[in-house]
Amino acid sequence: MRFQSIRGVKDILPGEIEAVQRLEQAARSVFESFGFSEIRIPIFEVTELFARGIGAATDIVEKEMYTFEDRDGKKITLRPEGTASVVRAYIEHQLNLKAPVTKLYYLGPMFRHERPQAGRFRQFYQIGVEALGTDRPVMDVEVLAMLTAVLNQVGVTAVQLEINSLGDAACRPPYRKTLKAYFKTHLAQLCEDCRRRHETNPMRIMDCKQEGCMAVTAKAPSPLDHLCGECMAHFQQVKDGLNRLKIPFIVNERLVRGLDYYTRTAFEVTTTKLGAQNAIAAGGRYDGLVEELGGPPTPSIGFAMGVERIASLMERIETPKPDVFFALLGEEAVRPMLPVIVRLRGEGVRVEMDYSGGGLKKQMGLADKLGARYTLIIGENELKSGKAILRNMADKSQTELSLSELTQLLPERLRKP
């Protein structure tokens, strides 16, 4: 029996993980500079939380969740996204009482039972932020500024920010009705899926990519023409703010997010380099969600970044190489040097050594293969003279270092370029 990872679930090996690490590091530092704090949320929740939060009629809830019963018969679901959990935690710990605005970020794996393909996995990683407690457009702008800052910091710049406004509880229902009426007169030209959507979620027809549907939606009433005064003003201020910060964006009237809870501002960062999965980050306002999940009225906004998708757009980052390789000849050399090696490692020096007991030639070969900057050679002669040989692997120059002062001398030498 040969074991294999589950379909759609991957090991991220050395060589690929470095980009992920850099992205996470960049996200943390940018978010924290904006005053966001990490929240570590559980990887599973009661199923009902996601059903209520994401929307019972969405694909995620209908057919993509990993749901099972635990030993007590409780219905549990592996989280398909992070927002519902963050909101649950916000309500549960009454974070609304601790500060007027709560700014949180999270990162970790999400699970959706979808058919895997390029840029899409059943276990995938997201980095997300949620700002709860304000409906001011300046927060929309800050959140988008953070998102672009992270992408810039990791060198992912060939992307496009698309924004739209979906309206609020006042203007969205009438718009929805108008839209539905329009599509009803064009049902014949719509694809099969969209005819179904006409009943379940008419707004989703707007971002269908079928030719016939695109022709129909091109002339469909735009959500932007049906915004109420407040939503209109909000959207205008978001656009103004982005312009002031010189963050490039385009308005995409057809951008509709898949999750039920979005209101007003919705956005997506897309790329053309990733095949069918063109969204690398997406989010929006969800002014009604906290209340929907049993909390106080709390207008909020957030986004999630797809870690694998962004990492695949980043340049490959090399696995760190050893600073120095200890080529030790015989146990007589290993015994006294082991404490030195451990001590250097404790100071953050990357020290490698040979574990095969081979001769100097073999150890040099290993040092070369590992890409060590220096090799420190210690054998019988060096033990006798009390001086180790430090070889610069790039230019082959060699110098002597006193064995008794290695822990001081070696870090000094390594600091030089």
Added chain:
RNA sequence: GCGAGUGUAGCUCAAUGGUUAGAGCACUGGUCUGUGGCACCAGGGGCUGGGGGUUCAAUUCCCCUCACUCGCCCCA
């Protein structure tokens, strides 16, 4: 859930209805006894994804299955 493509060495790929399935890279050893990359030589490594069928004979042709990849749907 639907559709298409691909499965041969660790990796990238050849080959043929018929002797022992090959190459490059990688790996191990040697030429080279305490000094790496280069070169040359040698070596290890394969149930040709699995099962069934056709055939004297299948890695090759057919069916099933599994896996992977890509697309649709949906999404980060």
